[in-house]
Amino acid sequence: MSTERYLKIQIRQRALISLIAHRHLAVEQLRGLNPSARRALRRILLDSLKEEGGNGG
Numbered sequence: 001m002s003t004e005r006y007l008k009i010q011i012r013q014r015a016l017i018s019l020i021a022h023r024h025l026a027v028e029q030l031r032g033l034n035p036s037a038r039r040a041l042r043r044i045l046l047d048s049l050k051e052e053g054g055n056g057g
Contacts, residue, residue, distance in 0.1 A: 008033070013040065020048050 019025040027045040032038030 006031075013044065017044055017048070020044065 016025070020027060027041060027048070030041055032041045
């Protein structure tokens with residue numbers, strides 16, 4: 001049995017993008033609770049990968 005606990009929070013997309021871009025948070029640590037949240041997370045992840053690739057990473 002897993003002892004991990006989850007928090008339900010709200011965060012502005014811009015703040016989330018910044019946390020991911022600065023590698024303070026990984027999208028893998030997040031879970032969208034509804035279809036629109038899952039789409040937004042997917043879009044943020046794809047955008048972060050584009051940015052990373054454009055910077056020679």
